[in-house]
Amino acid sequence: xxxxxxxxxxxxxxxxxxxxxxxxxxxxxxxxxxxxxxxxxxxxxxxxxxxxxxxxxxxxxxxxxxxxxxxxxxxxxxxxxxxxxxxxxxxxxxxxxxxxxxxxxxxxxxxxxxxxxxxxxxxxxxxxxxxxxxxxxxxxxxxxxxxxxxxxxxxxxxxxxxxxxxxxxxxxxxxxxxxxxxxxxxxxxxxxxxxxxxxxxxxxxxxxxxxxxxxxxxxxxxxxxxxxxxxxxxxxxxxxxxxxxxxxxxxxxxxxxxxxxxxxxxxxxxxxxxxxxxxxxxxxxxxxxxxxxxxxxxxxxxxxxxxxxxxxxxxxxxxxxxxxxxxxxxxxxxxxxxxxxxxxxx
Amino acid sequence: xxxxxxxxxxxxxxxxxxxxxxxxxxxxxxxxxxxxxxxxxxxxxxxxxxxxxxxxxxxxxxxxxxxxxxxxxxxxxxxxxxxxxxxxxxxxxxxxxxxxxxxxxxxxxxxxxxxxxxxxxxxxxxxxxxxxxxxxxxxxxxxxxxxxxxxxxxxxxxxxxxxxxxxxxxxxxxxxxxxxxxxxxxxxxxxxxxxxxxxxxxxxxxxxxxxxxxxxxxxxxxxxxxxxxxxxxxxxxxxxxxxxxxxxxxxxxxxxxxxxxxxxxxxxxxxxxxxxxxxxxxxxxxxxxxxxxxxxxxxxxxxxxxxxxxxxxxxxxxxxxxxxxxxxxxxxxxxxxxxxxxxxxx
Numbered sequence: 001x002x003x004x005x006x007x008x009x010x011x012x013x014x015x016x017x018x019x020x021x022x023x024x025x026x027x028x029x030x031x032x033x034x035x036x037x038x039x040x041x042x043x044x045x046x047x048x049x050x051x052x053x054x055x056x057x058x059x060x061x062x063x064x065x066x067x068x069x070x071x072x073x074x075x076x077x078x079x080x081x082x083x084x085x086x087x088x089x090x091x092x093x094x095x096x097x098x099x100x101x102x103x104x105x106x107x108x109x110x111x112x113x114x115x116x117x118x119x120x121x122x123x124x125x126x127x128x129x130x131x132x133x134x135x136x137x138x139x140x141x142x143x144x145x146x147x148x149x150x151x152x153x154x155x156x157x158x159x160x161x162x163x164x165x166x167x168x169x170x171x172x173x174x175x176x177x178x179x180x181x182x183x184x185x186x187x188x189x190x191x192x193x194x195x196x197x198x199x200x201x202x203x204x205x206x207x208x209x210x211x212x213x214x215x216x217x218x219x220x221x222x223x224x225x226x227x228x229x230x231x232x233x234x235x236x237x238x239x240x241x242x243x244x245x246x247x248x249x250x251x252x253x254x255x256x257x258x259x260x261x262x263x264x265x266x267x268x269x270x271x272x273x274x275x276x277x278x279x280x281x282x283x284x285x286x287x288x289x290x291x292x293x294x295x296x297x298x299x300x301x302x303x304x305x306x307x308x309x310x311x312x313x314x315x316x317x318x319x320x321x322x323x324x325x326x327x328x329x330x331x332x333x334x335x336x337x338x339x340x341x342x343x344x345x346x
Numbered sequence: 347x348x349x350x351x352x353x354x355x356x357x358x359x360x361x362x363x364x365x366x367x368x369x370x371x372x373x374x375x376x377x378x379x380x381x382x383x384x385x386x387x388x389x390x391x392x393x394x395x396x397x398x399x400x401x402x403x404x405x406x407x408x409x410x411x412x413x414x415x416x417x418x419x420x421x422x423x424x425x426x427x428x429x430x431x432x433x434x435x436x437x438x439x440x441x442x443x444x445x446x447x448x449x450x451x452x453x454x455x456x457x458x459x460x461x462x463x464x465x466x467x468x469x470x471x472x473x474x475x476x477x478x479x480x481x482x483x484x485x486x487x488x489x490x491x492x493x494x495x496x497x498x499x500x501x502x503x504x505x506x507x508x509x510x511x512x513x514x515x516x517x518x519x520x521x522x523x524x525x526x527x528x529x530x531x532x533x534x535x536x537x538x539x540x541x542x543x544x545x546x547x548x549x550x551x552x553x554x555x556x557x558x559x560x561x562x563x564x565x566x567x568x569x570x571x572x573x574x575x576x577x578x579x580x581x582x583x584x585x586x587x588x589x590x591x592x593x594x595x596x597x598x599x600x601x602x603x604x605x606x607x608x609x610x611x612x613x614x615x616x617x618x619x620x621x622x623x624x625x626x627x628x629x630x631x632x633x634x635x636x637x638x639x640x641x642x643x644x645x646x647x648x649x650x651x652x653x654x655x656x657x658x659x660x661x662x663x664x665x666x667x668x669x670x671x672x673x674x675x676x677x678x679x680x681x682x683x684x685x686x687x688x689x690x691x692x
Contacts, residue, residue, distance in 0.1 A: 269613035275600050283628075284623070
């Protein structure tokens with residue numbers, strides 16, 4: 001049996017700001033009969049995640065030998081791996097049966113062949129909407145939870161600054177920090193986002209970085225007693241300004257560098273004198289290294305959502321064709337909350 | 347009773363590369379009779395330490411309100427605090443008696459008034475020369491030992507890079523790392539220093555950074571399998587190059603930033619993409635925060651020196667008048683090993 005499958009791919013490597021013309025919608029005839037013993041699984045996608053870090057896998061550099069530490073490179077013309085939620089339509093893997101609801105690494109397509117069933121799991125919705133299993137109950141959530149609690153090691157009452165704070169990870173970091181008992185200020189790139197943070201997410205304060213001419217002074221205003229924890233999603237000038245405003249023994253969780261992803265020449269140059277004298281720790285991390293807190297993360301987060309303490313912020317585009325626009329929008333700051341595309345009804 | 351005391355001071359704040367003309371030798375009549383109950387102590391200095399970080403305390407910035415995290419500012423015309431070893435000539439402090447041998451914060455002078463006996467300790471030489479108690483058995487040693495073992499958390503066999511590796515701290519870091527079972531490469535600014543590291547200190551390799559046009563490529567040559575630990579004494583381009591060559595879960599101990607101390611515009615801009623993807627930790631530290639390992643540090647280091655496993659590298663200038671030259675020389679890379687000035691015979 002065969003199905004007509006549509007998927008998004010890149011036409012060639014992308015080394016700057018992504019544009020619609022960098023992407024194409026491809027069509028293939030997909031055989032739904034898998035090789036016996038292959039452990040492969042075919043998934044029909046309902047939702048797929050659209051994340052900024054994927055741009056790094058689209059760069060020419062990512063397929064170079066030097067980039068061994070980067071995630072697997074994306075090959076032009078091929079399907080693009082992405083986190084997704086869907087249903088099994090065929091399985092040669094003993095862990096999955098036809099019609100199982102699954103979450104894991106699928107791809108930007110109607111259907112995904114998941115080789116060996118790698119990084120795919122059966123999904124227990126726990127009564128939550130499917131989309132929650134791409135955001136607060138998936139990697140965005142783990143990144144925020146593990147990044148905040150394990151990497152930042154917060155103490156109650158500490159002053160926390162979050163950049164891209166209305167984004168998929170940032171909004172959760174800010175909410176976790178508030179629930180934990182910290183003072184939280186977020187920044188983002190529009191007044192609408194600032195209001196959302198203050199009114200809906202319960203941040204102590206928030207500001208629009210685009211309206212600030214001097215980020216160092218801005219942070220001094222929002223943190224007259226200094227910053228203890230900076231959850232960094234952007235890098236560049238914001239990291240420099242945060243380090244300049246940091247207290248002794250401050251911690252920076254380096255989660256993302258979105259301002260540098262599309263501009264190879266852009267670099268943060270935090271004062272190393274500050275780093276030494278204020279004994280600052282800057283620590284890069286990936287959610288995949290935080291699986292030790294996964295069980296805690298899921299139970300805590302599910303509880304917070306159920307009791308209404310944690311607000312779920314989603315930005316859902318409709319239809320596979322909207323993936324490139326949703327992706328490009330990330331670098332223009334279009335999204336509010338977890339960015340994803342709904343491919344089909346469950 | 348009064349003595350004629352000579353001491354070194356700065357004429358005004360120093361904001362660039364220090365020069366002889368920035369310093370002056372001052373003379374004062376010092377009363378050796380202390381106020382009863384003051385807890386003050388007067389020390390006749392035998393050796394005083396001359397360290398790069400002191401330049402930061404001489405900057406105009408250091409006396410500004412913003413610089414609260416910096417060490418206490420040095421005031422023009424006043425004595426300059428420095429670590430020293432000497433003998434008590436007068437004491438109103440119950441912890442010290444006349445003629446006690448002491449080590450701690452004294453000053454660049456023939457005599458030092460140590461107010462309240464703060465940061466002064468009676469010295470047990472353990473049979474070692476007095477000068478050892480300014481270097482490997484004092485803060486340089488603690489910085490190297492604590493910085494390497496506590497901040498870098500090394501594993502045997504890991505690849506360690508040390509900059510300023512023939513300096514007071516760097517040479518000890520490299521030696522501790524070798525004794526612990528790591529692969530160690532150091533860099534310094536002359537061929538003589540390179541030979542010393544390879545032949546006397548037992549480093550696996552060493553190079554002269556002044557002979558390299560591309561530090562990133564140089565480190566790739568010396569670390570074909572990547573760097574696990576970088577003990578950073580210099581900052582700037584070397585930090586960038588080290589981060590670019592770092593392995594996953596690499597650690598940078600940010601100990602000093604000598605290349606930036608005299609050039610406020612100079613900044614390291616390590617790739618934050620590398621920091622995130624390779625989960626690198628950059629951690630600033632000061633020896634004063636590592637007192638928890640002090641007992642271990644002293645016993646281990648004393649043993650290593652006694653058994654000849656740890657080579658003591660000293661650069662001793664003679665006479666109080668030579669302090670400015672010895673200090674200025676630090677920023678030209680003149681010194682090899684622990685830089686100090688012998689003020690008087692014990």
